[in-house]
Amino acid sequence: MSHQALKIVTIGGGSSYTPELIEGYIKRQAQLAIKEIWLVDIPEGEQKLNVVGAMAKRMVKAAGLDWEVHLTLDRRAALKDADFVSTQFRVGLLEARVKDERIPGSYGLLGQETNGAGGIFKALRTIPVILDIVKDMKELCPNAWLINFTNPSGIITEAIQHYGQWNKVIGLCNVPVMAMINEPALINKELKDLTYKFAGIDHFHWHRVWDNTGKEVTMDIINQIYADKNNGLPKNIFDISFFREQLEQMKMIPCGYHRYYYRQTEMLEHSLEEFKNNATRAQEVMRIEHELFTLYQDPHLDYKPKQLAERGGAHYSDAACEAIASIYADKKTHMVVSTLNKGAIPDLPSDHTVEVSAQIGATGAIPMTFGHFQPAERGWIQLMKNMELVITQAAVTGDYGTALQAFIINPLIPSGRHAKNLLDEMLVANKRYLPQFAEKITELEQQGVTVHDQVAAAIDNQIGVL
Template identity: 50%
Template sequence: MPRGALKLAIIGGGSSYTPELVEGVLKRIERLPVKEMHFVDIEQGAEKLEIISSLAKRMVEKVGADIEVKASFDRRAAIAGADFVMTQFRVGGLNARANDERIPLKYDVIGQETTGPGGFAKALRTIPVILDICRDIEELSPDAWMLNFTNPAGLVSEAVAKYSKVKSIGLCNVPVSMEMMISEMMGCEPKDLQLEFAGLNHLVWVKKAWLNGEDITEEVLAKVGDGANFSMKNIFEEPWDPDFLRALNAIPCPYHRYFYQTDAMLAEEKESAADKGTRAEQVMKTEQSLFELYKNPDLNEKPKELEERGGAYYSDASLNLVDAIYNNKNSIHVVNVLNNGAINTLPDDAVIECSAVIGSWGAKPLAVGELSPNITGLLHQVKAYEQLTIEAAVHGDYDKSLMALANNPLVPDIARAKAILDDILEVNAPYLPQFSS
């Protein structure tokens, strides 16, 4: 990558997460010569975009960085000449997410924004938009890297790989959060850990964990089974059964609770939805108070309250990736990338989440080889669901949609798959033009 001034285009710039991204840029300004950050959003998000861009300008001014902050609704202007396009948008906003959570609950099915039918609905809305963005990148900045944080990140990344020529890497804050929690329970620095990640986005396992070269996998599993903190702010921490963890012999991610502890997680979701509202409805209140904070003309740094939003380590995951590509660091990161033989039972063109070497040439996954049957049954079933969902989203295909939900482990039977699908298509009709023809 040529040396010199960097331009970042942030699609979904009015997000409440953006101040963390700005902080990450400013922390790395010595090795990432960012000269322009162009935030883009849609007109309905005009007020949030203005608040975010004003706060970003104050943050830049506070540290005396020479960075121009732009904000507009003109996506093409932001993409033109960009070195990195960072996508972090939510089609339909939090109201659509609330529907994604509420619809499945009507049928006694997990209602979660990235996993199960909720993630399916989000993918249907998101994939056509991301492919539209890719067409702009292909035309206006064909050498740019697209770093996708938009959920469901694995599904979106695979759609991009299959239906565009854009250089793209998907990423998520779950692996880095797992690393931080394991380092906390082991009382060590994250840099002293070596974790072998393999699986799919929001379905990733740590196959092996080492601390300074010593295998600590069993010790970590014992600590997690004994109640050590091992969840995200947006996921209820249902205790793990220590016998199950020992039998699994791999460290599950927090989202595995939905698959391995479905009844308990569903009961908690229904109780929470009736009492406090779904996660999206709770986040709406958090966002409202965050944006009130952001409006303060004296605020010129990321407020601590942002950590309550649930996206911890977001800027570290994304900016460390920019750093690795720009500075050709050939360092290891956990990303969503084409399999290309890394997991030998999955197709080469499947996107997986795994440890990969990142340099200016892109991402090369570290081979995992044979995975245990403890893992592969669930892995393959969810991948089949993902592949069907991508085709359904791209082509507006009802039959593929029905089969996607029928293959999803969280949907118990066809009657509910069909009822949920029909509700999703009806409620999301304004965002699903591909199904209207």
């Protein structure tokens, strides 16, 4: 790594999140000796890359910096001699997310981008691509750090470490960041006066909190969450309270995504209502994206607009910048990241990827020990982690039986013929992005499997009804 002239690459550079990433680098200009920023995308994303790339250049210029901002569709050229690589891409673009949400909805099941059937398929599409990126990195920038916030972040990081055999990687999620931003004020504290400990896997973790006298204040925060009705939820999660008695028993704060499991009936009802009203979150995000890129085209806009917060995923990019700065300067910052367990959660094997509080420095992430879970949480985390492993195996091997196992083990998909039919339809709907399943998909099409949801089918037929 060059400490005088850093080369930082972002794959998925045409993302609407890129302005937050650039803002994060600008905020840390005294900490990072940046020379080059490369924004990389694919031909289908070239128009957005050009728009957001021009804005990135304006932001850098307005900050009075001489950084070189490069826009390219040539990933290998960008990766050559990179020091840090961040990944924020979506295989299949937002159209694939529409399918992930609407096709399960047509079966009366939850449609969500990182949970249930939709989350499984996002991983199946993404893992082969991230492993191809890792292959390029081994050749072109073998000393680089990979900072991943492509969702489902934990599963992707697991694939990078286990199948890519690449350990210079940190997976990020904005959910813990939001908890640490929102919760201290509930008990009239500042973050610097609190100690947070998180443990679990991405989008399925819990946390506890202590003040600077060593007193645990987890229950104080829980009590205020109910008193203030301030859940600090990501934009894409329907707000329904956890059962208070459950939180009092576990004495931990679950992440927002636990609602899909702890309040499954209510979350499913809300998801199906959105589906019936042709208003799934993916379709809403498409509208927000259109508004954002309209703003980004303003030649006078040289700062991150406040509307980006409505996109969901706020603070992802800033967390990536902090991880890079912490590794570069050996800051030993406390962050919540996906990394190898190494005993932090003794209820899971040490070589599995978990999401935990960690110290981030020049050697990467050093996880903090959390300890054993109680039986309920231990049962959940072992089930969910093993489901992740099955999904990862299916993505790498393209084995249909393994993909079916992932559907059957998932708590949000009732097992049986209905689940198998859903799997088959989603395979056909995603055939362009699932070459590892090509033979099985051809067989399913010959059997007459097609996409039945009108909106999802319209995407395949390029009717453009969205």
